[in-house]
Amino acid sequence: xxxxxxxxxxxxxxxxxxxxxxxxxxxxxxxxxxxxxxxxxxxxxxxxxxxxxxxxxxxxxxxxxxxxxxxxxxxxxxxxxxxxxxxxxxxxxxxxxxxxxxxxxxxxxxxxxxxxxxxxxxxxxxxxxxxxxxxxxxxxxxxxxxxxxxxxxxxxxxxxxxxxxxxxxxxxxxxxxxxxxxxxxxxxxxxxxxxxxxxxxxxxxxxxxxxxxxxxxxxxxxxxxxxxxxxxxxxxxxxxxxxxxxxxxxxxxxxxxxxxxxxxxxxxxxxxxxxxxxxxxxxxxxxxxxxxxxxxxxxxxxxxxxxxxxxxxxxxxxxxxxxxxxxxxxxxxxxxxxxxxxxxxxxxxxxxxxxxxxxxxxxxxxxxxxx
Amino acid sequence: xxxxxxxxxxxxxxxxxxxxxxxxxxxxxxxxxxxxxxxxxxxxxxxxxxxxxxxxxxxxxxxxxxxxxxxxxxxxxxxxxxxxxxxxxxxxxxxxxxxxxxxxxxxxxxxxxxxxxxxxxxxxxxxxxxxxxxxxxxxxxxxxxxxxxxxxxxxxxxxxxxxxxxxxxxxxxxxxxxxxxxxxxxxxxxxxxxxxxxxxxxxxxxxxxxxxxxxxxxxxxxxxxxxxxxxxxxxxxxxxxxxxxxxxxxxxxxxxxxxxxxxxxxxxxxxxxxxxxxxxxxxxxxxxxxxxxxxxx
Numbered sequence: 001x002x003x004x005x006x007x008x009x010x011x012x013x014x015x016x017x018x019x020x021x022x023x024x025x026x027x028x029x030x031x032x033x034x035x036x037x038x039x040x041x042x043x044x045x046x047x048x049x050x051x052x053x054x055x056x057x058x059x060x061x062x063x064x065x066x067x068x069x070x071x072x073x074x075x076x077x078x079x080x081x082x083x084x085x086x087x088x089x090x091x092x093x094x095x096x097x098x099x100x101x102x103x104x105x106x107x108x109x110x111x112x113x114x115x116x117x118x119x120x121x122x123x124x125x126x127x128x129x130x131x132x133x134x135x136x137x138x139x140x141x142x143x144x145x146x147x148x149x150x151x152x153x154x155x156x157x158x159x160x161x162x163x164x165x166x167x168x169x170x171x172x173x174x175x176x177x178x179x180x181x182x183x184x185x186x187x188x189x190x191x192x193x194x195x196x197x198x199x200x201x202x203x204x205x206x207x208x209x210x211x212x213x214x215x216x217x218x219x220x221x222x223x224x225x226x227x228x229x230x231x232x233x234x235x236x237x238x239x240x241x242x243x244x245x246x247x248x249x250x251x252x253x254x255x256x257x258x259x260x261x262x263x264x265x266x267x268x269x270x271x272x273x274x275x276x277x278x279x280x281x282x283x284x285x286x287x288x289x290x291x292x293x294x295x296x297x298x299x300x301x302x303x304x305x306x307x308x309x310x311x312x313x314x315x316x317x318x319x320x321x322x323x324x325x326x327x328x329x330x331x332x333x334x335x336x337x338x339x340x341x342x343x344x345x346x347x348x349x350x351x352x353x354x355x356x357x358x359x360x361x362x363x364x365x366x367x368x369x370x371x
Numbered sequence: 372x373x374x375x376x377x378x379x380x381x382x383x384x385x386x387x388x389x390x391x392x393x394x395x396x397x398x399x400x401x402x403x404x405x406x407x408x409x410x411x412x413x414x415x416x417x418x419x420x421x422x423x424x425x426x427x428x429x430x431x432x433x434x435x436x437x438x439x440x441x442x443x444x445x446x447x448x449x450x451x452x453x454x455x456x457x458x459x460x461x462x463x464x465x466x467x468x469x470x471x472x473x474x475x476x477x478x479x480x481x482x483x484x485x486x487x488x489x490x491x492x493x494x495x496x497x498x499x500x501x502x503x504x505x506x507x508x509x510x511x512x513x514x515x516x517x518x519x520x521x522x523x524x525x526x527x528x529x530x531x532x533x534x535x536x537x538x539x540x541x542x543x544x545x546x547x548x549x550x551x552x553x554x555x556x557x558x559x560x561x562x563x564x565x566x567x568x569x570x571x572x573x574x575x576x577x578x579x580x581x582x583x584x585x586x587x588x589x590x591x592x593x594x595x596x597x598x599x600x601x602x603x604x605x606x607x608x609x610x611x612x613x614x615x616x617x618x619x620x621x622x623x624x625x626x627x628x629x630x631x632x633x634x635x636x637x638x639x640x641x642x643x644x645x646x647x648x649x650x651x652x653x654x655x656x657x658x659x660x661x662x663x664x665x666x667x668x
Contacts, residue, residue, distance in 0.1 A: 008453050008454060008455040008457075008458045009458050009462070011455065012455055012458060012459060012462075076423070079419045080419055080420065080421040082419070083418050083419040083420070084385070084389075084391075086391070182416075182418075182419070183416045184416050185414040185415060185416055185417065185589035185590075186589070187414065188516060188517045189517075314514075314515055314516055314517065318516075323419070323423075323424065324424045324587050326423065326424075327423030327424030327425040327426060327428075327587065328424055328425035328504070328587060329425075330423060330425070331423065331424075331425030331426050331504070334426065334448070334456050334485075335448060335449045335454050335456070336449075336486070336565075337449055337630055337645075338449045338450060338486045338487055338549070338566075338567055338628065338630065338645050339486060339548070339549040339550075339565050339567060341567070341613075341628075341629070341630055341631055341645075342548035342549045342567040342568065342569070342613055343548050343549075344631065345548070345613045345615075346544065346546065346548050346613075349544070350542055350543070350544060353543060
């Protein structure tokens with residue numbers, strides 16, 4: 001009997017219970033605490049906060065737990081929560097030159113004021129599986145460094161700007177309120193602010209591949225990593241009633257500034273141009289990829305050849321969001337049998353007309369509908 | 372079998388219909404513009420919803436912005452009230468509005484749909500809300516949004532006629548079977564969402580208001596009541612809809628859109644109405660001796 005889709009409501013409720021069970025796994029293993037995720041999987045938390053566009057390590061950890069470790073599902077959960085929050089206003093722009101640094105490197109100068117600081121990095125770990133981590137162990141706290149770092153370190157691009165060697169990128173006149181991608185539809189040509197917001201929320205894997213493609217000849221940017229820095233910053237908000245800015249919290253960010261040569265045009269001489277990347281938390285791969293893609297998206301404005309995928313604003317900005325992409329790809333799971341039936345009907349009719357034997361027995365009439 | 376559903380308990384943690392009031396106002400403004408310019412795609416500030424993109428976020432936002440406490444909501448997917456996606460969306464609105472839901476087309480004030488228009492004719496005062504995956508009818512001809520917006524502004528629709536002509540030249544038929552392009556009010560080309568072309572004639576001059584929401588693509592558009600909706604065709608190749616030699620195995624209807632069910636490995640098939648409410652209604656009437664069973668006749 002035709003009851004294939006009946007009982008859907010009960011099936012849905014049962015799927016909730018089975019999912020809970022799947023997520024929890026073996027009950028003999030202690031349940032994962034949010035503090036464990038937050039403290040011991042900080043890179044996953046960072047990625048969820050960055051692509052979820054919400055700085056809240058606790059909620060990001062909750063999302064990761066609820067999503068059973070699926071980062072894109074966790075991003076989706078955090079975004080769906082974020083959209084319900086009221087917004088009180090905008091914070092003051094952060095000054096990354098004044099961040100409390102954990103890491104800061106430049107590939108363009110051997111030494112720079114403030115020095116190169118490796119900090120916590122996987123870069124030189126030799127990627128050998130560390131079997132000592134198999135067992136639980138007590139780790140001693142790290143003793144404080146011998147020398148305190150400077151509280152402010154100029155960014156390498158600022159040093160280049162002093163010599164007028166790099167595009168200045170001043171604050172637009174009147175410092176207008178920024179475009180808000182989560183409240184306004186993207187339209188084209190997209191402003192740099194809209195582009196950077198899109199890239200800041202974009203899927204790390206997508207940006208990585210697009211950035212990589214520019215290095216392999218699909219777009220030609222010749223980038224240098226002028227500087228990558230990771231650390232903590234205070235966030236301030238101007239309070240109308242008080243008449244001054246107060247600190248509302250502290251966030252960690254990773255910033256990458258890439259510089260690429262620009263041959264110059266009739267209007268201006270040759271100089272360096274920048275690609276900018278910024279993520280919440282510690283997200284070096286993402287911020288570097290973002291910087292490459294940001295620069296690739298500038299090619300058209302600079303009068304360069306802009307015919308590679310990474311130069312195409314619509315292609316990049318419409319396909320960068322993993323919540324959108326994941327939803328639309330996976331909507332193919334939903335029933336499509338009505339449209340499929342329409343295709344089937346046409347296919348059979350066309351085969352019948354060609355005299356294909358299988359279709360002939362299922363011959364379908366074709367009635368004109370009066371227009 | 373036209374049951375009024377036991378409503379899911381309202382969750383007071385969320386504003387009525389989930390969206391905040393200023394978001395609803397923004398959406399209603401976009402919808403008013405859409406109604407004023409039939410078939411024109413109005414960009415709007417689509418919100419991130421707790422359901423995935425591509426699963427009806429546009430339709431859900433449209434419904435959320437127009438629904439009131441007195442409304443009665445029907446949700447269908449593939450013509451059926453019982454598919455898991457339809458149930459899920461109905462549960463969502465139950466949870467965030469507490470309004471009555473129904474399977475009855477005449478009893479509903481709002482019908483949210485994916486891929487079908489009910490067989491039971493709609494009446495004045497009713498609103499159909501369509502979930503739209505890709506709103507742009509010219510998208511397969513031109514991938515750039517900047518270009519297609521210009522093409523709409525200039526009513527430059529020749530490319531679509533060429534595509535349909537090429538279909539006829541190659542296959543002898545127009546090979547578009549669903550999401551069949553229409554011209555609304557003699558001006559804008561519109562995608563009717565992936566309804567089978569069987570349903571296109573129901574759009575033309577409908578007394579109900581038709582609203583279309585595309586969440587991921589951030590567009591809404593509309594067909595106001597009693598508006599001309601013309602499916603593209605040629606004089607010598609008039610627009611045609613699907614027909615079946617079979618009738619519905621359950622209610623005997625020869626007028627409705629049929630789904631094909633494969634019953635066994637030998638490929639035995641039967642055909643049943645895709646619109647489950649229409650089909651159930653007819654079966655109930657037959658049991659009561661109301662209408663004859665055409666299959667038995």
